[in-house]
Amino acid sequence: MRLQNVTSKHQCGKSIPLEINLPLILIAALISSVSPGPATLAVAGTSMASGRRSGLALASDIKTGSLMWSVAAALGLGAVMLANAWVCSCS
Template identity: 65%
Template sequence: MSLSINLPLILSAAFVASASPGPATLAIADTAMQAGRRTGLALALGVVTGSLAWSIAAALGLAAIMASSAWMLEAMRYCGGGYLLYLAYRSARSAIRGSVARTPAVADVSAPRAYAKGLALHLTNPKAILFFGSLYTLGLSPRTSAAELILVIAAVGLQSAAIFTSYALLFSHGRIARAYLRLRRWFEGAFALLFAGAGLRVLTTRLPV
């Protein structure tokens, strides 16, 4: 069976965005370092839940747009490409400045509260819906079926869960956390290049019709 989606491209872009430093990853790292593995995992699962909610909303919205107007999808493609270039700029600026954002202390946060915090963190982030909109324009087309959308949502969700829970597991070890902070500027520079490449690809690749 031939698919009308480019799943490897979508997952690659989602991996770059999920693994790159941001409010969610910094909150997970900070929670895991200060409150331990269990609380860090709870916050990570909250972030995953919020991410899945935005993913479903974006996928359903794009499905409706594709069913009604191909030019609207094309407009979203340009907006998505521009947003990915904006992320590249933010990562490059952070790499140059070398600043490290910190979240408030969370040493006494319970697991249920940490989950709620992670969920709220992602649901109240307006950039999340922009990201998922740009993500799906990477590899979807007007011929994308409902079954293929479900496949994309599930694959992106599983990958996000693996990434965010891995952050919680890794940063519950102090030695790994300290090593990451020393190399953070190099990671930011690499993510800037990857975001820029993805954005340019969105802007220069015509979607299949």
């Protein structure tokens, strides 16, 4: 799922090769979303107070939100990098 040989034109007219490794981005998102943090305490507290079903629902919601946030951040960062001159040395 690696996109190669895709180029983008920079403001200076120079072509910038784009290489996006989507599986690597998704693996990083998975690792960051399963690492313990405040969400772990929320899921544990909800599970103890309201039962397994509520805990699993909250965990699913947190996982979905984290994945969407990660993909949006990755796409946004790529757009910011392409829009700025520091990506390409046009000397």
